[in-house]
Amino acid sequence: MWSWVAHRVTGVLIFFFLLVHILDTALVRVSPEAYNAVIGTYQTPIMGLGEAGLVAAIVFHAFNGVRVILVDFWAKGPKYQKAMLWIVVGLFVVTMAGFLPRHLMNVFGGGH
Amino acid sequence: MAQAQTPSAIAAPRSPYARRKTTRGNFELYSWVFMRASGVVLLVLVFGHLFVNLMVGEGVHAIDFAFVGGKWSSPFWQVWDLLMLWLAMFHGTNGVRTVVNDYAQRDSTRGVLKSLLYLASAIVVILGTLVIFTFNPCPPGAPAELLPSICFPN
Ligand code: HEM
Ligand code: HEM
Numbered sequence: 001m002w003s004w005v006a007h008r009v010t011g012v013l014i015f016f017f018l019l020v021h022i023l024d025t026a027l028v029r030v031s032p033e034a035y036n037a038v039i040g041t042y043q044t045p046i047m048g049l050g051e052a053g054l055v056a057a058i059v060f061h062a063f064n065g066v067r068v069i070l071v072d073f074w075a076k077g078p079k080y081q082k083a084m085l086w087i088v089v090g091l092f093v094v095t096m097a098g099f100l101p102r103h104l105m106n107v108f109g110g111g112h
Numbered sequence: 113m114a115q116a117q118t119p120s121a122i123a124a125p126r127s128p129y130a131r132r133k134t135t136r137g138n139f140e141l142y143s144w145v146f147m148r149a150s151g152v153v154l155l156v157l158v159f160g161h162l163f164v165n166l167m168v169g170e171g172v173h174a175i176d177f178a179f180v181g182g183k184w185s186s187p188f189w190q191v192w193d194l195l196m197l198w199l200a201m202f203h204g205t206n207g208v209r210t211v212v213n214d215y216a217q218r219d220s221t222r223g224v225l226k227s228l229l230y231l232a233s234a235i236v237v238i239l240g241t242l243v244i245f246t247f248n249p250c251p252p253g254a255p256a257e258l259l260p261s262i263c264f265p266n
Binding site for chain 1 (some may be wrong): 173201258
């Protein structure tokens with residue numbers, strides 16, 4: 001049940017991010033200066049945390065999405081749905097453990 | 113005993129199962145299948161996108177006009193981004209449509225929200241597609257230090 005709520009919330013969140021994201025990418029058609037100015041704001045620590053949140057949202061949505069697909073199409077899916085939820089949580093933790101240190105080092109470790 | 117009168121709307125007992133013809137098309141079925149098929153493809157496209165843009169090299173810090181120019185000079189990334197754009201937007205729009213259907217109870221509210229949703233999605237898909245195809249990595253007159261290296265052959 002809570003996994004369904006989380007799937008829904010993350011899905012809607014990613015959708016609204018994507019609307020903004022395509023608009024900011026469209027600035028490459030305006031001028032290199034305009035694009036760089038806006039992208040520069042993505043490279044601040046606060047946005048860095050936002051990006052971490054976004055990645056967390058999409059990683060959960062993606063893995064749980066695969067779980068939903070398996071429940072629907074795999075004959076044994078419904079039987080193992082609970083176990084698969086723990087696999088989703090496990091994969092989520094492993095993926096974020098691989099991603100977060102590197103991303104946070106890029107964001108807070110000076111870089112430029 | 114007299115034969116019981118069966119109301120016509122109820123099938124006679126033990127009559128073979130006959131699937132009722134749907135009268136509204138199979139749109140919801142196709143949309144259900146599409147959510148699953150596009151989800152699997154998006155998994156690869158979005159994870160690849162995030163890996164290349166956030167994990168390789170300096171991550172977010174490496175992103176600027178020259179970075180995008182370098183990527184979109186290659187048909188590989190153009191096709192990748194185009195597919196990702198279309199699939200993610202249709203998957204997301206269709207998903208949000210379901211959410212609106214679930215929570216917006218008044219017909220008029222639902223109609224307005226879905227019109228706004230479709231309008232916003234259409235604008236963004238068209239804009240994003242045009243951006244990929246009309247992008248010029250070396251716009252004339254731009255400062256050279258902002259441009260990707262492919263603008264300066266040897
Ligand atoms: C913080 C994370 C993200 C960063 C830093 C980022 C960065 C970028 C950059 C630099 C581009 C320009 C072209 C390219 O590099 O291929 C781009 C384009 C694009 N991104 Fe992302 N992205 C992020 C997350 C996402 C997510 C989660 C999605 C999908 C839901 C997404 C979908 C797209 C699409 C569809 C385009 C093409 C836009 C167009 O056609 O104009 N991005 N992104
Ligand atoms: C990364 C790979 C992805 C996978 C594997 C995936 C998988 C799925 C699946 C299987 C569903 C159907 C759930 C159901 O019918 O109960 C779904 C719903 C949804 N997805 Fe995705 N998805 C992915 C990416 C995205 C992206 C990029 C967006 C946003 C642009 C998004 C937004 C949504 C929304 C809003 C829903 C509707 C949620 C609901 O009705 O409760 N998804 N996803």
